[in-house]
Amino acid sequence: MSEAPSATDGSKGAVSTPSASSARPSDEMLPFLNNFHDIFTTIGVLILLGGMGVAIGQIMGGLGIEEGSLRWQMALMGLFGGFAIITWLLAALLVGHQRRILPGIVLCGAFSTAVTIILVWAYGQFLVQGVGIGEDYFESRFANAPDEMEFGREAVAYVLSQLPWSVRLLPVVAGLAALIPVAMFYFSFRLPFAGGLMGVALAVLGALVLFTLDPYTTGTFAPAVGVAVGGVLLLAGIIFDARDPERTTRLSGTAFWLHFFAAPILLSAVLNVVQVGWTLEEADFVNPEQTNLMAALASDSGHAAQLAAVALIVIALFALVSLLINRRALIVSGLLTAGISIAAIVNQSGLEAPVVLAITLLSLGGVVVLLGAAWNPVRRVLLAPVPAHGPLARVFPPVSAAEG
Incomplete structure (x- = not known):
């Protein structure tokens, strides 16, 4: 969501807003766009980043270093580092100084991706060059492994017993590598998108910590873990919204992205629970296609129709x-x-397929249009029992008389 007018962003003639206790936000503003100048600047940023990517490829090709060697990897990471520095400087200008939201989203993604790759590579080199963990190491550790060990808790425990903690911590390190650049971006520029992305990184990092401590149990309860991750993000979004019921500051913008990321995670997790239950069986690990949600929905079986009906109920x-x-x-x-x-x-x-497609689009489009047209009247009916002031009004903002 765009920032509230303030002296720092050069806005003038700010309109006074009602007190927070009234909790009467208008329709949602765009949380990723200020104006068309954002789009214009974003086009330039995308072209520039694309040119930098092509330049990196050309430089690497002209170095004459054996592809895949340590020197080649170090050169590539150095170029990625330069890419990250340039994106950061651009963000300092466009986001930190001019508060351009859409270009900031692109730059946040580019910077975070580059830094994450560098950090994961650096830890990998620490394992290989520092600790001495390579192909020979794994061959020696698993040379005496049982020939016919079926997948299960005992097999997982055996594998873990052969791995040092420096290797077992790799999922947590990867999670931290994804979290650190996003957190840097958010705390430096207070971009709502980065705040939402940081929430996702924190929730996923928590799941990765559980996986590192007990991979078999965490994997077995993967559907439940997915529901927990999505639920945490949804709750975080509600909390951020409650702190800004007028929907005028970056808190509400961060809440939007938390909701945006929470919805697909929670929806897919709930449907996976419906499909396979709260836990996975050992056969599900051996044949992971059995847990493929989209494949199950696309099949012609009666189970697909049942799962689809549940999906519509969840979406409702x-x-x-x-x-x-x-x-x-x-x-x-x-x-x-x-x-x-x-x-x-x-x-x-x-x-026939064309008829199915037509009915699907007409049904889905009709529902969305009707819901959009009747949004505030329906909200007014649903919120009739909810007090217009107080803590509940911060979570469930009432509809003002000015809203249609």
Whole structure:
């Protein structure tokens, strides 16, 4: 969400806002765009980043170093480091000074990706060059492994017993490598997108810590862990919204992105729970295609129609929550799954593919248009029992008389 007018961003004639206790936000503003100048600048940023990528490829090709060697990797990481520095300087100008949101999203993604790659590579080199963990190491450690060891807790425990903690911590290191640049970006520029991305990184890092401590149990409860990660992000978004019920500051912008990221994670996790249960069986690890959600929805079996019906019920619950907290991001993130689910149900009637597609698009589009047109009237009905002031009003913002 764009920043509230302030002296720091050069805005003039700021309109006074109602007190926080009234909690009457207007329709959601764009949390990723200030104006068309953002789009214009973003086009330039994308072209510049693309040119830098091509330049890196040309430089690496002209060095004459054996591809894949340590010197080649060090040269590539050095160029990635230069790429990260340039993106940071651009962010300091465009985001830190001019508060350009959309270019900031692109630069945040580019900077975070480059730094994450460098950090993971550096830890990998620490393992290989410093600790001496390479192909020979693994061959010696697993030379006496049982020939016919079936997958299970004992097999996982045996593998872990042969690995030092420096290797076992690799998932946590990867999670930290993804978190550090995003946190740097957020705390330096206070970009809401970076705040939402940092929330995702923190939630995933928590899951990776559990996986590192007990990979078998965490893997077995993977569907439940997915629900927990999505639920934590959704709760974090609600908390950030409650701190800014007027939806005028970066707190609300961060909340938007937390909701945006939470919705697909939570939706897919809940549907996986419906499909396979709260835990995975050992056969699911051996044949992971059995847990493929989209493949199950796309099949012609009756189970696909049942799963699709459950998906629509879950998305309907998302829509209800969206109406209550006045956040459309939860619905938008579930539109693709909703479309696939409608198609899976209609497909059971035996109609031809073009007819199924037409019915799916008409149904999905009609619902979205009707919901958009009746958003505030429906919210007014749903929130009739909720007090217009107080703590609940900060979580469930009431509809003002000025809103249609």
